[in-house]
Amino acid sequence: MTHPTNPDARLPNPGLPDPHLPGPASLRTEAVNAAHPDLDQLGTADLVQALLDDQRHAVDAARRAGPALGSAADAALPRLRRGGRLLYAGAGTSGRLGVLDATELTPTFSWPPARAVPLIAGGERAIREAVEGAEDDREDGYAALRGVGAGPDDVLIAVAASGTTPWVLGAMQAARESGTLVIGLANNAGTPVLTGADCAVLLDTGPEIISGSTRLKAGTAQKIALNALSSALMVRLGKVYGNLMVDLKATNAKLEARAVRLVQHATGCEEPRARAALVEAGGQVKTAIVALRLGIPADEARARLDAAGGQARAALDAR
Structure with a gap:
């Protein structure tokens, strides 16, 4: 097979051993x-x-x-x-x-x-x-x-x-x-x-x-x-805050419970508040953490994260 990106080159015959290997x-x-x-x-x-x-x-x-x-x-x-x-x-x-x-x-x-x-x-x-x-x-x-x-x-x-x-x-x-x-x-x-x-x-x-x-x-x-x-x-790429996996996708009961624990650990809040923040944040752990830590609505927390390239620590520090 001759490939258009490299018309002068042919790959080794796939049925034969490559003598150069x-x-x-x-x-x-x-x-x-x-x-x-x-x-x-x-x-x-x-x-x-x-x-x-x-x-x-x-x-x-x-x-x-x-x-x-x-x-x-x-x-x-x-x-x-x-x-x-x-x-x-x-x-x-x-x-x-x-x-x-x-x-x-x-x-x-x-x-x-x-x-x-x-x-x-x-x-x-x-x-x-x-x-x-x-x-x-x-x-x-x-x-x-x-x-x-x-x-x-x-x-x-x-x-x-x-x-x-x-x-x-x-x-x-x-x-x-x-x-x-x-x-x-x-x-x-x-x-x-x-x-x-x-x-x-x-x-x-x-x-x-x-x-x-x-x-x-x-x-x-x-x-x-x-x-x-x-x-x-x-x-x-900002998928972790501290050593917490704050961009996890909660697709089952185990991961939903993990998301709540992560928000609690990062903010020190009680479970009911963590659950409520996650609901407001559409299940996004990182957004819930920034919202709770800064005392701002989820939409504003999401905007801060977008401006910080998705980095939770940068979003929290840019006060």
């Missing part, structure tokens, strides 16, 4: 873990403990990636402030983790679903079942990213444990041609997902305790990194 033998995530050669002979309690202990490497890898994640957040913020979207691209476990992260932004931070777009190799069916061969189709990854109309204000988070997944690399190529910021998360150093990204985040988890099963600590490290990155972005 590192082979499995050079990837640490594919190496045989020498620590537990007799894993299958352990008693159940020892087996579970060994699996849990190995997960600690995921936390260590994510912590080492902290500076890179911070730089990625800083690079993404101006685009999101201009109205850009968070796009996710991954295959298999990595793709499903992207779907999870994108989906949870709406109830947690009232982030519009249209501005968190998860793309997974094999399409929606791949969320629940393996779609064999989908991850090898680089052209389909390219087409998937092109299909959502990515532009220069958007941010692509490309995730692949191997760092070599052709479908993800196709999405990254389309993103670069569209001027989209590319953040690459991978569990192997020096791989194309990292070298081809604007912001590279290495999650070096090493060989899996069940060799090659990157749904284990490689996936855990990705989950931690995605949580940290998207949550940091939401904090910087």
Whole structure:
């Protein structure tokens, strides 16, 4: 397939291995873990403990990636402030983790679903079942990213444990041609997902305790990194006041009760007053807090928040 944005370039044949990509033998995530050669002979309690202990490497890898994640957040913020979207691209476990992260932004931070777009190799069916061969189709990854109309204000988070997944690399190529910021998360150093990204985040988890099963600590490290990155972005975008999730979307009884508690905690008021303020604010926690703290109507509180770019602390300080 020849693409109009790059008529002289052809993507690698999706049915053939890309000779430029590192082979499995050079990837640490594919190496045989020498620590537990007799894993299958352990008693159940020892087996579970060994699996849990190995997960600690995921936390260590994510912590080492902290500076890179911070730089990625800083690079993404101006685009999101201009109205850009968070796009996710991954295959298999990595793709499903992207779907999870994108989906949870709406109830947690009232982030519009249209501005968190998860793309997974094999399409929606791949969320629940393996779609064999989908991850090898680089052209389909390219087409998937092109299909959502990515532009220069958007941010692509490309995730692949191997760092070599052709479908993800196709999405990254389309993103670069569209001027989209590319953040690459991978569990192997020096791989194309990292070298081809604007912001590279290495999650070096090493060989899996069940060799090659990157749904284990490689996936855990990705989950931690995605949580940290998207949550940091939401904090910087004014979705949090102090450490309170003041932009949550109360869509069930549990979240409605949480909204009341958040207003009470932030203002020191009693439950009936918090509930009344939320009703007046149309369920918006942040608006209710500003209204109660400043003793003003909800409409005026909302106007103050709009003028402060949605930042509750700035709206409260601008007296």
